[in-house]
Amino acid sequence: MKMVKFAALTLIAIIIALALSYEKIITGILLPQYIDWAHEIERKGLNIGAPLDEKELLLASNIGIVHPEKVRIVYVNEVPFPYENFALKAFGEAVGLVGEGIINNAQVFGYSIYARKDFELNRPKLAHELVHVLQIERSSLGKVVTQHFSDMAEYGYDKAPLEVEASEANKKYSASW
Secondary structure, three states: OHHHHHHHHHHHHHHHHHHHOHHHHHHHHHHHHHHHHHHHHHHHHHHHOEEOOHHHHHHHHHHOOOOHHHOEEEEEOOOOOOOOOHHHHHHHHHHOOOOOOOOOOEEEEOOEEEEEOOOOOOHHHHHHHHHHHHHHHHOOHHHHHHHHHHHHHHHOOOOOHHHHHHHHHHHHOOOOO
16 A cells, blocks of 8 residues: 555656646757757758749748748648657647647748648738748747747737737738739
């Protein structure tokens, strides 16, 4: 009986320790894994993606991107996410990035924009994604990923400051080409 009580107390202590250190686990283990993966996805996108056409380059310049010629668009059946990494998958589900009923239509990885083939990347939607490129260009992919995950956990997707800024571009560039 003493052994059962000891095991139960040990398990409770471990759970409490993990709960108190979850931020360290996220920032020290999960985010670096995701950021490394995101850099690889960007590299792939830069190799296989299509460059912006003239009107898209003009839009990117108007948004403020310093190097619009670097931007590539990759059309895919599903926007990539490291589902094979159980911890990252659970983390993505916890912050609402992936999961049941969530369809990610487009996502930016540095200068690579991944968009679903069935998602019309019209002017306002492209402007939204280009603002994300700008955010990364102003800072870094790692810093933006870290801020975005933190903001999503705190505010939710629609109220996360990076999303709010990008959504303003949807309005500003709402006119068609």
